[in-house]
Amino acid sequence: MTATTTARSPADLLSGVWGGLALTSGVALTATSGWLIVRASERPVILTLLTAIVAVRAFGMARPFFRHLERLRSHDTALADLATARTSVYAALIPLTPARLGRRSRSAVLTGVVDDLTDVVEAHVRVRVPVLSVIVATTFTALLTAALVPAAGAVVVGWVLSVIVIAAVGLRLERSSQPLLGAARAEVSRVAELVGRHTGELRAIGAEGDVVRDLDRAQRDLGTALRRQSRGRALVSGGVLALTGLATLAMASIAVGADISAGVAALLVVVPAALADALLPLADASRARARSEQSGSRVTALLDQDPALRATGTGTLATAAPHLRLEGVTAGWVDDRIDVGPVDLDLPPGRRLAIVGANGSGKSTLLAVLARALDPRSGRYLVDGRDVRTLDLDAVRDLLAIVDDEPHIFAADLRANLAVAQPDATDVDLVRALRVAGLGDWFDALPSGLETRLGSGGRGVSGGERARLSLARAVVSDRPVVLLDEPVAHLDHPTAAKVMRDVREATAGRTVVLVSHRPEGLDDVDDVLDLTPIHKD
Amino acid sequence: MKPFDPRLLREVPATRAPIGLLAVAAAAQGAAAIALAFALARLVTDVVAQGNWERSALWALGAFVLRGVLGMFVDRMGAHTATAVSSALRRRVLSRWIEAPAEARPDAEEATTLAVQGAEAVEPYAARFLPALVAGVVVPVLAVGALVVVDPLSALIVVVTLPLLPLFAALIGRTTEDDTMGRWRALEQLAGHFGDVMRGLPTLVTYGRARRQVEVVRAVSDRHRMATMRTLRLAFLSSAALELLATISVAIVAVTVGLRLTHGSISLEVGLLAILLAPEAYWPIRRVGAEFHAAADGATAIDRLLAPTSCPAGTSRRAYGPNDDVPAGQEVEVVGVEYAYPGTETKVLDGVSLVATGPGLTVVTGPSGVGKTTLLDVIAGLRTPSNPPRISQVHYVTQRPFLPDGTLESALRLGAPTGRTTSDVWDALRRIGLWEFVAGLPDGLGTRIGDDGFGLSAGQRTRVALARALLSDAPVLLLDEPTAHLDGDAARTVVDVLRELAAKRRIIAVTHSPDLVAVSDEHVHLAPTFAELSS
Structure with missing residues (x-):
């Protein structure tokens, strides 16, 4: 993991001090009030109580004041760290994109990183600052009580140490429940997505009952995992209170036996109850800690991968119509596995090729090699006769436009969504691309034209429109090679057929490689490469 | 956005028992806090008087333990309620989704997000906010009630100052409302930016725009930080003001208690009780506010999960699907059916009829694009035509079986x-000619298939789906091009199996295969409509 997300900022220390002073003020407020009430009941001259009255007032106002400082400080620190962590993680992800983000649902992986980073950084506010505050408040309380009666100080220390032991056990319980909880949540999402995306197919074979049963089972497991997780927090919150009861008992016995004034005796008896309010947040802290550890290790595991491209050179290309060739290329996503090949392929400019084959036959792997997302394991990938490993990565990628099955629509206006592919494009270019991609009627119906906001918070975009927008980007980019990776995978048959017709129009004259496991669009290519291995059928 | 929507209990009965129990537990926990105040006051009085302190110390210990045990129970019960409520809502929205006709379903993406993340956001709402809400109502009432009995003057002070808390909160809220709303919108956009460019990272990498985005991420994150802090500063300030208000109110109680103590007009125990009970009236209310901030997402999600648009009413199956009125037979009755895809005018099916009673094999032929697959979709109940057909329970093997x-x-x-049984499964594989292939796999029936698993060829997929059809007990089988991806031998096996099946079930197969047409009992040929011919 990058150093930034785990760095202990000195600013946490200051927040901890403010938080500690707030908790200390709370303890002092209760203690002085207890003393004051008992002293008052002895009916002294009011003037003798003045100092204590002023102190009570001061502590009463100090508590919200310091708490306010602590909150401002800790949240500001956390947000600053979040900004740094986001920036560095984003930069670290670029060389890992797309090959190391998993083969499917990359957007889910990336969304997961966003949430995980928030968890990791929130540990400042939810774990470190509360723990530091508790240390400050406990130290003060132990010193105060020890100064009054040494044995009372020992009780505070012993009690807080037992609370720490309980919190550690709670943390272990929380930690051990995390993997189970993660798996249960993933299973619930999987079944829910299955229902959402394959409703028709499931109903066609009368399997609705089966998936609803699966959902019930997954949710039962999630319930079990959550109940199991709650043991940690319950133990800490219950344990702190029970131990406080024992500490109060011990304090009462010391107060009765010691040679102290009635006011001090009252002070000692109420101190544990006051400090308990400061210790109870440790229950939440242990949960937040376990969560941030889990999230942190997920981010680390993702970022610790080696980029899929090891060899890149500096050679440049001066071509508007490259000739692509694969010679005996094999490739795989993980080190010890070959997912495809050896494959020989000749793609002169303007050639249209479809790659078909069963799931797992390596269609997408081969496309990733062509897209320069993955190095060939053996063999050579030549662009105009030169090995891509000697060429500048961006120079090769600038030749290739990619249309995949998960095109992202940015929360921005239509113009920005298209210009991402070609910042210099004029509005005329953009509109022409939309028409070529079959979005002419859709565009004409937009109330604000290119200024229409899309993406989250903007205008909704259907699956077919999404695929076509991705196609329009490829057109705008004006790149000579278009690589299509299952562009219509999530669309129904009539829409898929129409989109593929538009693909043909939109990519006329360019080199096209289409990966698909569906029949649409296969009838108008020059070549079909079937990667299905020969099983003994 | 309401703190608690009674529709939840009304419309999702499964949530009633856990929420009820959790509320009782939270109320009991609040009562234990009041009991603890009594025990502590008694203990301090006894310690000061050097009286029988052991007994009251044990009472105090008992009160602490009771509060602790109830706290544990509320935590555990909270976790249980969280899953009970979120699971019930998720199940409800998904089963309604399944039952709704294809044309009435909302966007799949949206529905899935709502069912997964939306229902998850309900968990902290149920686990944390609901107990806080109950405590926020019960504890102040109990505290004031106890004060009325113990020390009416203190009770009066609390009753007068307590409404200042919500009043003050509302005032702060009012003066900052417009400002805050504007800020929240800006904030949401800034907060969403990172997720947006993260999900778009593959696109940005493709077009060589990712590295430039790093600086944008930094700039937007910094703006997000500053905007958030502006909002938080206000929120924290009002929360500090409320805390100060509560502290001052308790201080007023303490001053009157102190004065009366020095005059000797009340006893020490009463004085102690008053200052221990008074704070119990204030903090639960502030906690409700604090927890609601964290649970607001859950409350919004409940609102959306209960909204009729996310749960289209279950008119579905009865209206057109496998019809309960039809005895478990093999009847299919489609008469003059018309269908156009949603949002289009052109009729894919225009007056198509297909009637079949009892077992047998019906083949449907016709040129590409004539609507053969759509006809099967209609018979399967996946699409709703203007005049829904009468059909029994079907099992539908699509062209690309799922x-x-x-x-x-x-x-x-x-x-x-x-x-x-497992031997039934093997038997089905044997009949369809896949036994040898599956038995030859290292993991046999346990072989993993799918994205990251073993690759099946199109022909193997079709035959797996046909084996699955053999295992179903549906009286009507719908098959879309069952022999399209098969070589000669395999295709002959399938035709034989279908012929055999046709003795007991009604089979309707869309096909181009003359072999299958040759062995059929009925033959429906779909001719292109005028509209299709002219296009």
């Missing part, structure tokens, strides 16, 4: 009655 990620066996058992 095989979920998982083991081969789980894919084969999908939709099959629960009584089917």
